Amino acid sequence: MGREVDVPALVEGVLAGDRRVMARAITLVESRRADHRERAQELLVELLPHAGGARRIGISGVPGVGKSTFIDQLGVDLTAAGSKVAVLAVDPSSARSGGSILGDKTRMARLAVDPDAFIRPSPTSGTLGGVAQATRESMVVVEAAGYDVVLVETVGVGQSEITVAEMVDSFLFLTIARTGDQLQGIKRGILEIADVIAVNKADGPAAADARKAARELSSAIRMLRGRGEPWDVPVLTCAGLSGEGLDEVWAKLVEHQERAKASGAFDERRRAQQVRWTWQLVRDGLEHSLRAHPGVRAAVPDLEKQVLAGELTPALAARQVLELFIGPATGEAARTL
Amino acid sequence: MGREVDVPALVEGVLAGDRRVMARAITLVESRRADHRERAQELLVELLPHAGGARRIGISGVPGVGKSTFIDQLGVDLTAAGSKVAVLAVDPSSARSGGSILGDKTRMARLAVDPDAFIRPSPTSGTLGGVAQATRESMVVVEAAGYDVVLVETVGVGQSEITVAEMVDSFLFLTIARTGDQLQGIKRGILEIADVIAVNKADGPAAADARKAARELSSAIRMLRGRGEPWDVPVLTCAGLSGEGLDEVWAKLVEHQERAKASGAFDERRRAQQVRWTWQLVRDGLEHSLRAHPGVRAAVPDLEKQVLAGELTPALAARQVLELFIGPATGEAARTL
Numbered sequence: 001m002g003r004e005v006d007v008p009a010l011v012e013g014v015l016a017g018d019r020r021v022m023a024r025a026i027t028l029v030e031s032r033r034a035d036h037r038e039r040a041q042e043l044l045v046e047l048l049p050h051a052g053g054a055r056r057i058g059i060s061g062v063p064g065v066g067k068s069t070f071i072d073q074l075g076v077d078l079t080a081a082g083s084k085v086a087v088l089a090v091d092p093s094s095a096r097s098g099g100s101i102l103g104d105k106t107r108m109a110r111l112a113v114d115p116d117a118f119i120r121p122s123p124t125s126g127t128l129g130g131v132a133q134a135t136r137e138s139m140v141v142v143e144a145a146g147y148d149v150v151l152v153e154t155v156g157v158g159q160s161e162i163t164v165a166e167m168v169d170s171f172l173f174l175t176i177a178r179t180g181d182q183l184q185g186i187k188r189g190i191l192e193i194a195d196v197i198a199v200n201k202a203d204g205p206a207a208a209d210a211r212k213a214a215r216e217l218s219s220a221i222r223m224l225r226g227r228g229e230p231w232d233v234p235v236l237t238c239a240g241l242s243g244e245g246l247d248e249v250w251a252k253l254v255e256h257q258e259r260a261k262a263s264g265a266f267d268e269r270r271r272a273q274q275v276r277w278t279w280q281l282v283r284d285g286l287e288h289s290l291r292a293h294p295g296v297r298a299a300v301p302d303l304e305k306q307v308l309a310g311e312l313t314p315a316l317a318a319r320q321v322l323e324l325f326i327g328p329a330t331g332e333a334a335r336t337l
Numbered sequence: 338m339g340r341e342v343d344v345p346a347l348v349e350g351v352l353a354g355d356r357r358v359m360a361r362a363i364t365l366v367e368s369r370r371a372d373h374r375e376r377a378q379e380l381l382v383e384l385l386p387h388a389g390g391a392r393r394i395g396i397s398g399v400p401g402v403g404k405s406t407f408i409d410q411l412g413v414d415l416t417a418a419g420s421k422v423a424v425l426a427v428d429p430s431s432a433r434s435g436g437s438i439l440g441d442k443t444r445m446a447r448l449a450v451d452p453d454a455f456i457r458p459s460p461t462s463g464t465l466g467g468v469a470q471a472t473r474e475s476m477v478v479v480e481a482a483g484y485d486v487v488l489v490e491t492v493g494v495g496q497s498e499i500t501v502a503e504m505v506d507s508f509l510f511l512t513i514a515r516t517g518d519q520l521q522g523i524k525r526g527i528l529e530i531a532d533v534i535a536v537n538k539a540d541g542p543a544a545a546d547a548r549k550a551a552r553e554l555s556s557a558i559r560m561l562r563g564r565g566e567p568w569d570v571p572v573l574t575c576a577g578l579s580g581e582g583l584d585e586v587w588a589k590l591v592e593h594q595e596r597a598k599a600s601g602a603f604d605e606r607r608r609a610q611q612v613r614w615t616w617q618l619v620r621d622g623l624e625h626s627l628r629a630h631p632g633v634r635a636a637v638p639d640l641e642k643q644v645l646a647g648e649l650t651p652a653l654a655a656r657q658v659l660e661l662f663i664g665p666a667t668g669e670a671a672r673t674l
């Protein structure tokens with residue numbers, strides 16, 4: 001990115017669907033430089049009225065379930081049917097490993113050269129929160145550019161799935177059958193965020209095992225979820241490599257969204273996501289500001305020393321930090337520490 | 338608890354090891370009432386110089402691995418050997434279910450009537466953060482009362498394990514073998530916090546499966562951890578019901594702590610825990626204070642409306658909240674949102 005960021009030119013290029021300009025716009029929203037952040041927000045305010053029109057779908061599964069192959073095939077099916085498909089990724093581990101695993105174009109060989117697809121790997125710097133913010137803002141860019149399907153890929157471990165579930169309309173969890181009825185990578189918690197589950201690699205000799213696993217998982221979910229849920233999470237089988245069953249998976253995702261739209265749950269979910277995201281940014285900003293506060297910085301070494309010497313409880317030390325940062329007005333809040 | 342909290346009497350009773358007073362002191366630290374929090378901190382400041390002497394051990398495992406039976410047996414073994422054993426618990430789900438599952442005395446039948454044991458169920462109100470704070474502060478109480486082993490029980494799901502790992506010296510993960518080499522409840526992430534792993538219920542006809550599972554898990558861990566780690570996580574087998582193998586598990590926990598003491602890692606870990614805990618309290622207090630701020634409360638409805646209407650980005654709304662809360666001095670922090 002050059003020194004000068006020309007926001008109107010970025011707006012124009014993004015709205016025209018210019019892929020190079022989209023890439024530049026995303027590089028801008030990924031930057032943590034204060035002046036870039038200013039320009040990025042100006043850009044996003046201009047793009048927001050044009051965003052929001054895509055189906056936003058999270059796709060997760062542990063390494064080895066065939067995510068890239070699945071997305072490659074689903075993506076070309078969708079573009080063949082007339083959609084424009086963007087693939088984004090949230091992979092906080094890429095910051096540590098120095099390279100992005102998710103959203104790797106070489107692993108989505110056909111989609112990578114599809115003129116109606118736009119693939120962007122995970123931002124490779126920052127915390128999960130930072131990576132997620134960049135991906136959310138990138139979503140505004142691709143939607144404003146006219147992409148009507150956004151697939152957000154993440155790994156099936158830890159907090160990143162919950163973070164992605166917070167930015168999409170529907171969440172697809174991919175798994176595979178191992179031996180007999182064993183399932184790979186299903187863990188508690190996933191059932192709370194998955195809207196559709198697909199047992200992948202269900203072709204050839206493994207098909208029977210996959211179907212059996214899907215049936216058992218389906219019964220287990222019915223048992224766990226109880227009755228009266230507005231949506232019964234379907235467990236399907238599919239094969240990303242051959243494309244078998246992908247249309248059914250897609251149909252279920254669409255059905256999930258259409259049902260939610262009809263009931264009002266769709267809009268409600270998006271609204272709640274926007275509000276929670278805003279508060280998350282407030283918390284991140286407070287933390288940053290606290291660490292930079294001169295009075296806090298000056299007092300902290302001594303407070304930590306007293307805590308470590310057992311002269312002060314952590315709660316009392318925390319109270320003093322709060323009073324330095326926001327004054328005695330802290331009142332009630334600090335007194336309940 | 339009566340209206341008046343007599344802190345000096347609580348200090349005296351706790352230091353004398355009076356179990357009723359200990360229970361009252363813990364009820365005080367569990368209370369969220371502002372005046373109780375004041376008294377609780379006064380109490381803790383007095384107790385702190387007498388605390389810190391126990392082995393603090395976290396014990397986790399999904400429901401069904403036999404945690405209660407294991408703790409019951411380990412506890413009576415330890416008291417028979419001259420220790421005083423406290424059992425605390427962190428179970429944020431107890432707040433929802435209305436009753437505590439962990440630390441249930443009826444499930445630790447022998448330890449519950451052991452005069453050298455003190456069992457306290459998980460606090461049943463509040464967030465994970467609140468429950469964890471109460472448990473940390475209860476630990477100060479039991480240590481000051483002369484208990485030299487503190488077992489902190491938690492469930493093998495989600496964030497609570499990481500939270501407990503943050504307040505103990507060693508972390509024991511209990512699991513069981515299922516069919517052949519399958520293990521119940523081992524998930525990614527646990528290997529980062531477990532210091533000792535035990536495959537429980539390894540008696541009778543299941544013993545061979547359990548030993549096989551332990552061997553394979555052990556190889557897997559060696560593969561994942563790589564060389565050069567200061568501590569090779571041992572994977573043992575045991576049977577809580579018969580008591581078989583519990584002395585080896587305990588010996589490994591003691592060895593883990595003694596090695597860490599010799600290298601200085603033990604003190605370093607405790608110090609780092611205290612500091613991180615302090616900052617966590619600061620964050621919790623800030624959040625509370627922010628939500629109570631009159632200017633913020635007044636502005637939020639309109640800001641949320643603008644975000645929902647797509648007229649404002651979440652980042653710009655967050656900046657405005659920050660400026661209301663801590664003034665334009667926010668500067669740098671807000672500008673990087």
